[in-house]
Amino acid sequence: MIPAPFDYVRPGSVEEACQALAADEDAKVLAGGQSLLPLLRLRLAYPSTLVDIGRLPELSGVHDRDDHVYIGAMTTHDDVLRSPVIHGACPLVALAAATVADPAVRHRGTFGGSLAHGDPAGDLPAVVLALDAVLVARSARGEREIPAAEFFADYLETALEPDEILAGVRIPKLGPGWGYHYEKFHRTAQAWAVVGVAAAVKRSDGGIEEARIGLTNMGATPVRARAAEAALRGAEAGDRVRAACEEAAADTSPPADLHAQPDYRRHLARVLTHRAVRTAAGWG
Amino acid sequence: MPRIAITVDGIKHEEDVEPRLLLVHLLRDRLGRTGTPVGCDTTNCGACTVMLDGRSVKSCSVLAVQADGCDVVTIEGLGANGSLHPMQQAFHEEHALQCGYCTPGMVMAAIDLLRDDPDPSEETIRRGLEGNLCRCTGYCNIVRAVRRGAQEMGQAVRTP
């Protein structure tokens, strides 16, 4: 199928991009286009203008900074999962990026694009949520930092204002002693996650000191499994960890769709959280 | 209408394009490169896979304007001097195609996955092809062909 007509601008700087967005309330940002183009082709979206930010060098690249890793929004999934910096400092991001769609899509799709799209079934939103990342937005009004916990507002909606561009993401370095895993459950390799669990676990002697868990596709937004995190704090390996993970679906409102009903998603969240935590803790 | 410069299979083109024109339609309808087919509208099937600046992309999900200044290689630009690329030859030897509709994209995806792993395992091959659907072969012979193509290409590198 074929998109409806739109205008196209390719700004030379982030400032220009912000101006273009501010000038037209029906304008939309074009990043890698891997979510947007299918929507346009199915005529499920009718932007007046696409503001192509895919070539702005300042929005691209992975930067190792003191206490965090900064990932430019236009860094492709492929570049993310090849980045030694990410593998070293925040491997959970790479683990999840490797599960996004398929190789060709990962060559075009961008880290920031999949966050700004705000799809709770996407793999990366749960990861930045679990890692307490900070999202950096730019507009003609300047720069603004948005904690991940405040970024995902509703289904396909984020805290970005219409004239704002997601410029990059700060992923805090958690330091030594942490293990990571992204457990994705899907029916076919290229299908969206029915449920996904992003887990970061800090081990103590024979148990868990701290765990952070983000859930994919367990609500209108990605969510943290706070109850499970609390129950895991100080839990020893074995039945206590299993019991703690039973809390994973607490306070979630998972969707009902073609691929699963809410009760099954809740069940999966519990099972997959246990698996993700065990693998992250190195007990897999 | 934006004007773009694009190199396709070694030939430079300048084209005025509607912003919404999909790269695959530029290739097929404007430039006559009909070797790259379209199989879906949701970036799932991979039939339209081409190399864009050396990396596999699904040309149905790239706007022609996004490819401005880029180098595109399609299935029609793979072989040299009328001979088949080793991966094309391997698909032939292993009977890795039946109707042939997925083949251009499958061959491109196969070549791309060897960039990371020139000697891939069966599992690596299967994972590397997850974005390319075939309805005829059940994939067994495609996996064999990719392994064979990898060996041939490795050989080609080793024997100058």
Next chain:
Amino acid sequence: MTELDAGLVGEQIAESGQISEPDGAREIGRARRRKEDRRLLTGHTRWTDNLQQPGMLHVMFVRSPMAHARITRVDVSAARDLPGVVAAFSGRDFADEQGSLPCAWPVSEDIVIPDHPPMAVSQVRYVGEAVACVIATDRYRAADALEAVEVDYEPLPAVMDMNEALAPDSPKVHEAGNKAFSVTITSGDVEAALRDAPVVIDRTYVQQRLIPSAMEPRAVLASTDGDTFTLWSSTQIPHVLRVMLAVTTGIPEHRLRVIAPDVGGGFGSKLQVTAEEVLCLLLTRRLGVPVKWTESRSEGNLTVHHGRDQIQHLTLAAEADGRIRGLRVRLLADMGAYLMLVTPGIPMLGASMFNGIYKMDAYEFGCTGVFTTKMPTDAYRGAGRPEATFAIERIMDELAAELKMDPVEVRRRNWIGHEEFPYTTVSGLTYDSGNYEAATDRALALFGYDKLRAEQADRRDRRDPVQLGIGVSTYTEMCGLAPSRMLGMANYGAGGWEHGSVRMLPTGKVEVITGTSPHGQGHVTAWSQIVADSLGVPFDDVTVLHGDTAIAHKGMDTYGSRSLVIGGVAVLQACEKVKAKARKLAAHLLECSPDDLEFDGGAFTVRGTGSAKTIQELAFAAFTAHDLPEGVEARLDSDATFDPDNYSFPHGTHLCAVEVDTETGQARIRSYVAVDDVGRVVNPLIVRGQVHGGIAQGIAQALFEEAVYDADGNLLTTTMADYLLPSAADLPDFTTDRTETPSTGNPLGVKGVGEAGTIASTPAVVNAVVDALRPYGIDDIRMPCTPERIWRALEGARS
């Protein structure tokens, strides 16, 4: 058949990757690489959408968003005014000339064949039905114009469930009601068999609706010079299509040429006479310029005919030792909203197959075709036979479970022994040959059956959260559609013969014309092998033409695993006729009696002398015609039409091991072994490819695919993001092997192979899933066996 004929060919493909080559110089049996490949591999293809014609316009269709509604208004005027738009029409604009899409298989006396206008005029009956069309200078302008067409609908109730549709108070899809037909076939006394039977198994299985999903979406290009018409279409059936289009549109058959250029897969979905084909012809007639329509995938999911969709109720009666007494089958078959080309015939193709490979004394088959407000169903790989095979192979496992018997053993006790062929089954078919013992023994050995059973027992003992299931399917199927006489008895609207022509060219090369219409099956290669052996010419000297009614003037096309067993044989017989002519000519030139000549290695030699004429020399002699004997024309060519006496009955044993994660419900295939007997093999490479692809599609039905409509009749699986086709990453490697029991029904000894894998694999997979879950008291999982369905079954069993 004797035991000697059922030799093992020892082709352990998966292990070695090697294929055995036949002895000597024979082409038949060689793993020839395909002649078709080069163009396809280099992108020099002729998909219909690749084709351009001067002045060509693009057509797109406005499609109903309602499952069932009266059309109260269609206004195309705004669309007509858009830039680049040449014309726009509603169904009413073509009401007088568009006719009704044909149904060629009225299976019963009571059948209701409703009027089926290509573009709806007053009422729509499924989401996606065409209601208007726009014609523009390019596809982008046409897509824009679609949105400017205004259609008003007055909703009518959707009819989605077959059982509800048959209730007296159900809303009607058609005036005459929701029953399309009903058929009952009986053999023996089923009531008696059921009465007092030591074991009676009663089960209902659901064959979910599938979307065939050939990789090439449909496309049609039509043009006219004002007098003659040419239609290019991504079709499996150019010949049948030409006849039916002539009848439907009134364009005389002799002025209509149909071409199937490169066709990107079909699997039955392109065995159809479609609204778009009819309308493109009518549009080119009305506008006088070429018009092209290319389907988008989401449009195709809505409007390419769907497959399967049956509710199967089986009652099986058996003795305490497992021997079957009789079987009763009651089917509801969802026709969808209309009867298309062979819609009602699909369940009937399974009517005689529910008894499978098993002996029994009583059999009853009843089927009711039901109208619903969904896309019509029609042929999809296997067409009626996968459904039947699934049901019998599933219930055989239930019988085994009931008797606490090994599922292979219960099959052994019932199947037809190799010494009993030819065998006339309870449903009246005569299976010409087979050796179920040999195929099964080979499959069990390759699979490591006993070892896997031991592992299964161990996992059960350990209460391993990952349970192992083993599924078997010992199938046969009837294919090679079909003997014309039998099709006539079944009230099908055409015959089942096939045509082949062979002509020697002056330089000694050979041009073959086949009435089959390949779209991936490798006929060019396989027919070349047949001809090379028969005429003694090099494989590379043979070319095969097909898929164009102006070149291949006679044919019945490609479907139902028919091409080799009928069309390949027709080519062989044409070769024999060519040789007979050549013999006369050779005798004349060599001044001997035709009986003194022996033909070998492509030459006629006078027995006992060195004098010889090669077939190439004879071809040139026929061309120059300088010295022809009395009654011999200046051509060395011939043609033949082959019509078999019987169907072909490939068979085999498939075994599947599945690991079921009882925590998530996910089933993963661990190993898969297929031993198929497709008779003699012309090209083992092509056979292996057909088996692989067939298995993949059968697995897809078992685990992944389902066309889902909501209660209002909206299709929810319109894209490949929702209709889940398996990728390479979702399937295992398959271990394949063959036994070879030649068919006695044709001189090549071949049986069909195109559908066998699909027919066999679905029950093998589901049997494995259920086998894994049987300790929990679970005896069925509805297809596709999704993780959620398995989890729910486990939850039900646990509580």
